[in-house]
Amino acid sequence: MNKQRIQRVLSRIPVVLVMIYILLPVVLVVWMSFFSSKMIIFPPKGYSIEWYLNLFSKRNFVSAAQLSVQVAVIATIISVTIGTLTSIGLNQRRFRGRELVQTSFLAPLTIPTIVTGIAIYATLTTIGQWVNQKLVPSMFVLIMGHVIITIPWAIRLINSGMSGIDRRLEEAALNLGANRVQAYLLVVLPQIKSSIMAAGIFTFIVSFNNLEMSLMLVGPGQSMLPIETLNYVLWNMDPTIAAISTLQVVMVLLLLLIVNKLVGLSNVF
């Protein structure tokens, strides 16, 4: 038996192990969502789609999901727009302290989100008392809170795409008679289309899955999907939670498929 073949097989083992480690939870969750018993037990006694029906019959889950999507979409649009403009600015020319500015955009990632959430809540409550206005909770603050945690991702991803493109392209466009805006819209932005897509997906997922910021800033009587999920698991042990998770997995898969259709996934990540 030749040594090379053995080496090749051996070198693949870690890859397979890591793949299992990553994918097993997802597969298990999907599997469990179809268990029929009221408690999650192995081996399953039978299968049903009861928990999916249960999910849609519960109004609070549906409205929480709606709010989550709403907030995530708006937060994504805002942070991708700001991220794109920031990257243009950062790559316009090398200025003193560019690295510092670039790094400081990642600062929100270093603070635990729950702390940021509390800080925003406490500060705005106090300011609200001074100006005699109720600032929190409000939809605006909820969305902006999400923007704070999503914007580092947007800037990071778009900026890395932007710094990889040939600066001469922009100059060529100017040279051929385009003005600055045209040069960006027609020549530079198409080059980072896939980075913008990647940033969009990432930002959406980060916002959609966020619990801590939402917990602090959501209004009374409102709820978002991660909060509702947490509430549910405190009191119930049935596979409804697995059903929610499965739907989230499906949603992300759909998003990736759409992006694949639009720009090709291999260009995105």
Place this chain on the structure above:
Amino acid sequence: MPTDVRLENVTKSYGPQTVLGNLNLDVREGELVALLGASGCGKTTALRIIAGFLTPEEGRVLIGGQDYTYKTPNQRNTSMVFQSYALFPHMSVRENVAFGLKMHKVEKSQIKPMVDEILSAVRLEELGERYPRQLSGGQQQRVALARALVMRPDVLLLDEPLSNLDAKLRHEMRVEIRLLQERYGLTTIFVTHDQEEALTMSDRIMVMNKGVICQSGTPKEVFERPRSRFVADFTAVRNFMRGDFLEDKFVTRSGTEIRAGDSSRAPGTSCLGIRPGKIALNPPDSDAYANVFRGTVKIATFLGDKVEVLAVLPSGEEFILEVPTMAWDESRYEKGKEIVFGWKSEDMLYLTEEDASK
């Protein structure tokens, strides 16, 4: 329409570093001028100032007699071909070429024939629907040229356009660029570090060093009569003898006496130069060969149709000779053997050590 270009006392620096110090440059209508110099000499900076990507701190940029110093790139009708070509990757060849016309709001019905014409001029009619990544280096180069030429620019600017091509293609493109330039009568400024490119393609060469032009003239003038050691070095002169005139002779630092007339011949000369190809092996006994030396072979390198010989005089002075392979008898001139060589006075170059214009 093609027009003349002038730079008047242009100064540009990056921080404390002066890249262009008082540069003056004059390109006539329809002329192809090569800016020749090593990297960092300021030649690309000069080009970028003409295109409007950079603004000089002092001086003026005149295109067709009008002051364009502070105009933005899109207010000038200068077309640049970039070293990296800078083709738009998300556009087909046709879209790349049509881009400038669209930006200038040319009627849609007129764009197509203009693009067709220029694509056939650069022999790319078949490849209009391809994308840049599907093209070879030479084809990309032609798209870049077509994209620039279709604008019928006042000035065509070429930034090292051949440096990304292999040797064979480079030779072809030299001729092709020259033919297109003549066909459209374009005023062209061409930046290169390759003396051969500059000599073969241009009407006039301007040799740049440290941000100033140290010599300009026709390729023949520059090649045959370089004024400074720098220019000579850049045009493949390889034998330099530094020294001073002493009465009717020139004495090098190692004490070799060379018959070069007296200092009135070329005031300011502090260095003599001779091309390796101009040194003859066993020169005939005639007055034309005023300088004949006896030395020994240090090393001989076979280069195909010629042999490059490093010969050393008893004084230690070294010379590089190029001898046609046919005239080279290996057994007679092996290492350490005696060799007699000399050159005609008229082939000797009288050079200043530093650039005269400084």
